Amino acid sequence: MINSLFLCHGGPTLVIENNEYTNFLKELGEKTKPKAIVVFTAHWENKITTISSIDTCYEMIYDFYGFQEELYSIKYGAKGSPETASKIQQLLKSHGIESKLDTKRGLDHGVWDILYIMYPKANIPVIQVSINPYMAMNRQYDLGEAIKSLGEEDILVIGSGSTVHNLATVDWTAAEPVQWAIDFDNWLIEKVENNDKDALFSYQDLAPYAKRAIPREEHIVPLFIAMGSGQSNEPKLLHRSYAYGTLSYICFQF
Template sequence: MISSVSLCHGGPTLIVEKNEYTDFLKDLGKKLAPKAIVIFTAHWESEITTISAIDDTYDMMYDFYGFPKELYSVKYPAKCSVEVASKLQSMLRSNGIESKLDENRGLDHGAWDVLYLMYPKANLPIVQVSVNPEIAMEKQYEIGRAIRDLGKEDILVIGSGSTVHNLSTVDWNSDKAEEWAVEFDNWLIESMENNDTETLFRYKQLAPNAKRAVPRQEHIVPMFIAMGSGNKDKAKLLHQGYAYGTLSYICFEF
């Protein structure tokens, strides 16, 4: 049985960086050897859970602006799996969760950023899934619970987003983490390690600096889905780090 993980995809430059976090992702890819990957990406928002079901290799999406030219020529020739996509949809349906299949959308950088570092050979089937940041965290968690049995089939569920994600607070020249960002993450870590899901669901009301850390929920939603899909008794912190002052690189295994 394989566990699920919540990862931070950072900025598009992550794949050309060399630091503690990129080393961590490369090492994690060596430790986790799934048969396929289901990845919920913060960069794909839809009202209804939408599942990639492309019977071919994904097209690349360069869903970012103003970055170095080299990033717009990055290739990650991952293939989708219609079989895994159909299995995922069946699990959701059995739990009363509406979903639909998508046969056209490419792989966005919320997905390929981390996959490029973890599995550089692009030799694993990847099923990309959308998120809806407008629904309650309890519902996000239930989406994860509905697909929990994927782990029994050695299919890795990844929630790709970030905890602290407020681009208006980013300092591109800073290599020191801001105190308020660390305080928010430390609250999450403590709540996770205490397996206190009810408190986590109310993070907007209870966590310090929550409004500043999470101005929109699309980047934190994948963490709650991954948490729901986990097979461990409680979350395990895998990595904590920061870039540009406030961009969080906090990762959990569930």
Template structure:
């Protein structure tokens, strides 16, 4: 059975310390899908040219946040790299005239380990972490994902790790329910995703309600378009949706 690419919101770093509906969803996804390897595009690694982690052993941990509980900075997730798969990914991109570099040093950031430590706590599945460039048009992000479509046939799970609504200035730790504008933006996005309205999605900043407020900077939404491009179905599925802190989206979409 082919493993379909997914876009997953990685939420706040302390998600890994919580037990809630979203973490239960992630655990269930991990039980249902046991890939041979994982290729993950993380919103927390930005490079001009696509960079691909080619780690021989275990990733170092990157704690790319501040002001969280001390136990979070002691969190370990000993994910293993795969230089062989990294080279394959690089070749697939270059076959489509997309430049890419191998990176043998960078550790795993929380866009990677927060999700994977919940989904695959044993850290037994090899991981190839890939950077994003938020300044490329969404059509180019989609084509980047498209170049990697064939990986699904080898039971390799592609994950876009980011968020849809991601405006840290609007976060409210005391919020009981999500802000209406955040819901409206996601409603529009989900409708276009599930109906495969790509032309409108590529122009979401001009067409979607509250787009500038929801996405002041595009690094967190880029992994959505990459995962979409690598999709294996013409009927993407919304797997999960909820909110934290009033405006931070927790979303799961399968392509």
């Protein structure tokens, strides 16, 4: 049973693409059927951890501009779960972590971009959670660890972000990944697989090309939350591929 994942959600066009990564996501969804899905999304930032708590279908948030018209008509009719949202809040409270519930916000593309591919029937409750990119990485890990017990209830935690996320370096015509992005991911993968948390918490100082790969930390924060919420002592790289030169599609199981 998989209880914690880190997934790269890529660009909004992922939902209409057919490639190695989308095929992987489809297969992963077919193998993993949780009772509920909790997604920490890089596209929702808040100083206080905020948890979606609705019992109806989510509204859609199209938080991108200038893409194909068909992307703005995509619907993902997942419902929320106030019961699970409350459970998350209680777990965080028991670990001294402040949080609040939200009953209005819709799903952003950091959530529906991957779930649309993995679970197209939208028949699994989804709980969307915000991230705070200004919090230290060890505290991100602690936040994930606070909800670790969700895995025992067959609730899947997903950190949705990206390992290399620098839109200024994206090349829409590139056929192969650039070397510096590969070098950064090589370092990251080695440290994750060796469970070297000390090095990972200081990745900005230790990893090659860290500042270029992650100029702002909101997209890598979900990795540390997913890592903390995992129940395995042997993290596993499930997938690795690239698009547009520097956009990495990486999936870890924790």
